[in-house]
Amino acid sequence: MVIKINEYSDVPIYMQIRNQIVMGISSGELKPNEQLPTVRALALDIGINTMTVSKSYQILKSEGYILTDRKNGARVRPEIKQSGELSEENKNELKRIISEAKISGIDKTSFKKYIDEYWS
Amino acid sequence: MFICIVPVTVFMYFNMYPINWKNKKRIYGVANRSEYKGDKESAFIDILNKTHRKQATIIMVALVIISVALFFVPTFILKTIIWTIFAFIDLFVITIPYVLGNSEMKRFKKNHGIISDNLLYADTKTSGCVHGLNIPMLVIANIIGAVILLISILADAGMLPIFNSINNLYGDAHVITILTATFLFTNVLFLLIAFIVDNSKNEVISENSDINVNYNRAKKKVFADYSIAITWIDNIAALITLIVLPILHSEILILVLLGIYLAFTMIGTIVYAIKRMKLDERYEKNTDEIITDDDDYWILGMFYYNPRDKRLNIEKRVGVGYSVNLAHPVGMMISAMGILSIIASILALIWIGMMAYTPINVYTENNTIICHHLWDEYKIESSNIVEIESGELSDIKAIRTAGTGLENVAKGTFSVNGEAGCKLFLNPQSGKYIKIVTNDKTYYISDNTADETEELYRFLLSILG
Secondary structure (H helix, E strand, C coil), X not given: CEEEXXXXXXXXXXXXXXXXXXXXXXXXXXXXXXXCCCHHHHHHHHCCCHHHHHHHHXXXXXXXXXXXXXXXXXXXXXXXXXXXXXXHHHHHHHHHHHHHHHHCCCCHHHHHHHHHHHHC | CHHHHHHHHHHHHHHHCXXXXXXXXXXXXXXXXXXXXXXXXXXXXXXXXXXXXXXXHHHHHHHHHHHHHHHHCCCHHHHHHHHHHHHHHHHHHCCHHHHHHHHHHHHHHHHCCCCCCCEEEEECCCCCXXXXXXXXXXXXXXXXXXHHHHHHHHHHCCCCHHHHHHHHHHCCCCHHHHHHHHHHHHHHHHHHHHHHHHCCCCCCCCCCHHHHHHHHHHHHHHHHHHHHHHHHHHHHHHHHHHHHCCCCCCHHHHHHHHHHHHHHHHHHHHHHHHHHHHHHHHHHHHCCCCCCCCHHHEECCCEECCCCCCCCEEECXXXXXXXXXXXXXXXXXXXXXXXXXXXXXXXXXXXHHHHHHCCCEEEEECCEEEEEECXXXXXXXXXXXXXXXXXXXXXXXXXXXXXXXXXXXXXXXXEECCEEEEEEEECHHHCEEEEEEECCCEEEECCCCHHHHHHHHHHXXXXXX
């Protein structure tokens, strides 16, 4: 899976890494149990500080997306806990996106098309 | 110098100024984009490339002709000085059309509203786990090199009887160790570089991770093979020196060996460069487009300066191999060392020039013979002199142990006719020598001409009674 980082984005780099790995797991690009690069290797390839990558991995671990241990490094969690519910934070984020879409003049049907596209 | 400079110039020409720029990853150090392949844009770049390629062709032909002409420069010293200056000028001049092209391409890109997307890429499948280095092969080659060095040290220590003739000739100068270590020093550098390159950043050239894995593995393997090949060339050169030195004691032989060694090293480097270029072309044709746009960080399309990038070693934009990030603290130190070494080369040239063109001076003062040349001075007390004789230089065989051996001056410690530790201070052009044996040393001195040397000999006889 190719991670793309925009160094001038308003979103901090550690969040960009976190978001893309989550999207990778969701789309199936990153398979359960798949090995992730070490903090040092990923930092070297992107050309950023190791602390930044470390922070992303810590968040991913605390959110239950990945497992880390000293021996095997980081890997995608084989069974990610499915709560069946959207978190409050994501609900708020979705609300914001829908509001912006409405202001932009996008109707519900068109919006659902986007959902269908990204869902698959 | 010819063996190194001419192939490098020709390689730089073909690498910097390609005929078909459309197949290349970069045009004059600027990332090649699909936007440049439209009819109008393509026509502009065609003209730009044609103009600078023509300029470079004229420069390259002129440089090759000058290189051939330099064979006719008289005297070895003058040749060395001119060749070294020419090497610097050569490398500078051949890049001028490239720098102009780089500036025009950056302007063209700006005028077309193409701005950097500031995206950085990493592939989770390649990060840190793609290597091409065959570590056992490299380690074995280095162990063999270390064994050759150990034999050289033992030989210089007089522990191997087969090398006694060499030790008798050169005394304690550690000639065998110095010669083999000179060849094997490159091994240490390549050992270090091979590991750095093998663990360097993996490039993302495609959305397909398998292509990224294959490309990076192939790229690293080509460099690893090159490192191992150079290590073996060094080992063979050191081994031949070790075998040949006890049989033939000749400086000319060592120079010939050095020439052959340089030729093989150049061939190895050219093979590596061609393999790398072919690899890049193959992947350029077969992959979808992912461009890491860092053109603005490449000063003149050649020097990488990016304070936001934490990496030290970066793949070169032009040529093959690796460069350093000048914004990195270690990169700054390396570039400072590079600049210092250029200054040191210029100072060394001035020093060699002064050595070669300052006449030697021999005179007597208060019954002491003083041999003076630049910063060196030998003082021979007449009361210590045991024996004095004169002769023709063609009758003696002097092998330098430590010191200077130029056309107009030979000074330092030499082995003369098998006698180690003799002090020489003479102008080989005079054709004559005066041998002075003192209580503790043997000196061979002369003045600048045969007549002056004879006159000096008569004068010394008179003061010694």
